[in-house]
Amino acid sequence: MHEVEIAVAIAVATLRAATPLMLAGFGELITERSGVLNLGVEGMMLMGASVGFIGTVATGSPILGLLLAMLAGAALALVFGVLTLSLMANQVATGLALTIFGVGFSALVGVNWVGTPLQGLSTDIWPSLSTAPPMVQQLMLLDPLVWVAVLLPFVVQWFIYRTRAGMILRAVGESSDVAHALGYSVLRIRYFAVLFGGAMSGLAGAYLSLAYSPMWSENMVAGRGWIALALVVFSTWKPLWLALGSLLFGFVTIAQFQAEGLGLALSPHLLAMLPYIATIVVLVLISRDATRLKLNAPAALGRPFHATA
Amino acid sequence: MRLSLEARERPARIMTWASPLLAAVGSVIGVSILFAALGRPPLTALYVLFVAPLETLDGLAELALKATPLLLCAIGIAIGCRAEVWNIGAEGQFTVGAICGGGVALALGGGGAWWLLPLMILAGIAGGMAWAGIAAFLKTRFNAHEILTTLMLTYISIQLLGYLVHGPWQDPDGHSFPQTKQFEDDALLPMLIEGTRLHVGALFALAAVPFGSILLGRTMMGFRIRTVGAAPAAARYAGFSRNGVVWFCLLLSGGMAGLAGICEVAGPDGQLTPVISPGYGFAAIIVAFLGRLNPVGILFSSALMALLYLGGEGLQVSMQLPIAVTGTVQGMLLFFLLGADVLINYRVRLRPARAVAGVARHA
Numbered sequence: 106m107h108e109v110e111i112a113v114a115i116a117v118a119t120l121r122a123a124t125p126l127m128l129a130g131f132g133e134l135i136t137e138r139s140g141v142l143n144l145g146v147e148g149m150m151l152m153g154a155s156v157g158f159i160g161t162v163a164t165g166s167p168i169l170g171l172l173l174a175m176l177a178g179a180a181l182a183l184v185f186g187v188l189t190l191s192l193m194a195n196q197v198a199t200g201l202a203l204t205i206f207g208v209g210f211s212a213l214v215g216v217n218w219v220g221t222p223l224q225g226l227s228t229d230i231w232p233s234l235s236t237a238p239p240m241v242q243q244l245m246l247l248d249p250l251v252w253v254a255v256l257l258p259f260v261v262q263w264f265i266y267r268t269r270a271g272m273i274l275r276a277v278g279e280s281s282d283v284a285h286a287l288g289y290s291v292l293r294i295r296y297f298a299v300l301f302g303g304a305m306s307g308l309a310g311a312y313l314s315l316a317y318s319p320m321w322s323e324n325m326v327a328g329r330g331w332i333a334l335a336l337v338v339f340s341t342w343k344p345l346w347l348a349l350g351s352l353l354f355g356f357v358t359i360a361q362f363q364a365e366g367l368g369l370a371l372s373p374h375l376l377a378m379l380p381y382i383a384t385i386v387v388l389v390l391i392s393r394d395a396t397r398l399k400l401n402a403p404a405a406l407g408r409p410f411h412a413t414a
Numbered sequence: 415m416r417l418s419l420e421a422r423e424r425p426a427r428i429m430t431w432a433s434p435l436l437a438a439v440g441s442v443i444g445v446s447i448l449f450a451a452l453g454r455p456p457l458t459a460l461y462v463l464f465v466a467p468l469e470t471l472d473g474l475a476e477l478a479l480k481a482t483p484l485l486l487c488a489i490g491i492a493i494g495c496r497a498e499v500w501n502i503g504a505e506g507q508f509t510v511g512a513i514c515g516g517g518v519a520l521a522l523g524g525g526g527a528w529w530l531l532p533l534m535i536l537a538g539i540a541g542g543m544a545w546a547g548i549a550a551f552l553k554t555r556f557n558a559h560e561i562l563t564t565l566m567l568t569y570i571s572i573q574l575l576g577y578l579v580h581g582p583w584q585d586p587d588g589h590s591f592p593q594t595k596q597f598e599d600d601a602l603l604p605m606l607i608e609g610t611r612l613h614v615g616a617l618f619a620l621a622a623v624p625f626g627s628i629l630l631g632r633t634m635m636g637f638r639i640r641t642v643g644a645a646p647a648a649a650r651y652a653g654f655s656r657n658g659v660v661w662f663c664l665l666l667s668g669g670m671a672g673l674a675g676i677c678e679v680a681g682p683d684g685q686l687t688p689v690i691s692p693g694y695g696f697a698a699i700i701v702a703f704l705g706r707l708n709p710v711g712i713l714f715s716s717a718l719m720a721l722l723y724l725g726g727e728g729l730q731v732s733m734q735l736p737i738a739v740t741g742t743v744q745g746m747l748l749f750f751l752l753g754a755d756v757l758i759n760y761r762v763r764l765r766p767a768r769a770v771a772g773v774a775r776h777a
Contacts, residue, residue: 188753192755193419193760194752198752199749205696205700205741205744205745205748206744206749209741209744213736334562378574381570382566382570385552385558388558393557395557
């Protein structure tokens with residue numbers, strides 16, 4: 106019985122840690138499927154984290170806070186879109202600029218809110234919480250965004266492979282010329298994909314500052330945006346693999362608590378390296394097979410598109 | 415009528431240099447709006463940001479001091495970018511360089527040996543090279559993308575530094591502050607100008623400019639780097655080894671970032687602390703692009719970026735603005751530059767809306 110409880114606790118902690126990676130990862134997956142590589146996930150998540158936090162404290166409504174965070178992420182993504190889609194700037198450089206800007210601007214916006222206490226997202230969505238068995242209670246205490254993240258892989262899988270819009274998205278990402286010749290507006294579809302990615306990154310950031318550790322501090326995303334990017338590569342742009350990868354990472358992230366549970370007295374600094382080391386290992390494993398990666402990557406990924414008269 | 419972009423037959427050379435100026439003008443306007451939004455008089459704030467630091471000798475020395483790590487990191491990054499090798503983990507190589515060189519200083523300092531400083535510098539360079547070498551190995555052997563690996567290695571190096579200064583290397587007499595002992599005098603870089611903090615590391619940075627220019631413009635390796643970046647197919651046909659170029663670029667930029675790291679801790683800092691860089695390694699990416707990936711251009715852009723750091727500190731002191739203003743302005747500058755760069759390859763045309771539809775092509 107004790108082991109089962111520990112297993113449930115680990116599963117719950119894994120899900121919680123995987124949620125921001127899933128939210129941001131699925132946004133980026135859609136963006137990349139349209140043929141656009143946005144390396145600014147980290148910056149957009151940070152904007153979402155600060156704006157979501159401030160919005161929630163200022164308005165008292167977490168829902169409004171989450172919406173504002175998505176808007177903030179999408180606003181930053183719009184800057185990226187204008188530069189890379191309309192002005193055909195280098196996507197790698199622009200993505201990096203987005204992250205550098207996001208790190209600075211989120212800190213600037215949030216400077217007066219560091220240390221402000223916040224209760225966190227309400228988990229009070231289920232009736233009869235107190236009468237349920239303790240293990241079920243743990244699951245029921247998970248915040249709603251975790252459930253959104255759990256559903257997301259299936260929704261995205263269905264959208265990409267089973268809907269008309271998803272097929273057009275893939276066409277634009279595989280061959281923008283053909284999609285253009287067929288009469289689809291490549292730029293408009295890419296703008297939508299980029300904005301969706303930004304909104305999801307913003308949501309992921311807000312999850313961190315509102316639910317995962319309800320507070321705002323500078324640079325609190327701590328590389329999760331980059332890990333989400335690596336996971337999209339790891340998934341070879343397939344939704345269900347992305348979900349699996351995120352869960353795996355959630356598990357590695359909580360290694361700190363597991364180590365404590367096992368009585369290991371390792372420095373927290375060394376344990377904090379684990380997710381980053383794991384990212385490298387995963388990347389190496391997946392990238393070894395260059396052909397497979399190339400076959401699965403959206404063929405137009407990273408290439409600007411310009412329709413000339 | 416609507417605006418449309420029309421491809422130029424060949425890139426406009428003049429725009430290559432005009433675009434950073436346009437970006438600077440755009441940024442000044444953007445920053446003024448930002449200051450107004452923060453409730454500060456824009457003109458006064460601009461003065462504090464861009465002019466005040468240049469008014470004293472001390473200010474100029476601090477400018478050179480801050481430009482030193484930026485210049486070293488950015489030239490390495492730029493040489494890589496020429497070959498489409500994206501080393502964005504200079505911050506990590508900087509940190510490991512500081513750890514390795516600082517380790518030598520802590521272990522051997524105080525003996526007064528003449529070889530101590532050279533050894534520290536070599537250790538710093540070697541540390542940076544080794545850290546970037548991991549990414550080069552993973553790229554050439556396993557095809558793992560260097561953007562992600564160099565970045566992950568940065569996070570790891572920062573945790574490593576945190577572990578060392580909180581743990582084995584912590585100063586036992588430091589009232590449990592997370593920092594090492596102060597380096598002995600013989601492990602500190604000599605000063606260039608009495609009474610300021612400017613140290614000989616600035617000379618290394620200055621030397622890196624002709625070094626980078628000659629390497630890129632006058633050597634076979636430079637030719638290979640430029641060919642691999644600009645025309646990968648031609649490079650393959652010529653038999654240039656892509657892997658060789660990846661190794662060279664990453665080791666070179668890692669070594670330069672490592673040198674910057676040891677100069678920083680053996681210069682103004684004089685000890686290892688958990689935070690040894692205000693993001694120099696990341697800002698150097700902006701510096702590299704702003705300087706057109708050209709060592710001479712980078713000399714100017716690193717001075718500009720150093721001015722932003724200094725001015726940002728000035729704003730913090732005199733106008734109570736958070737230091738994060740610096741990062742915001744840096745990011746804005748890069749946005750404007752990337753946007754203005756469209757004018758290098760395209761000209762803007764006004765044309766009737768109807769005539770715009772047409773054939774597609776990849777730019």
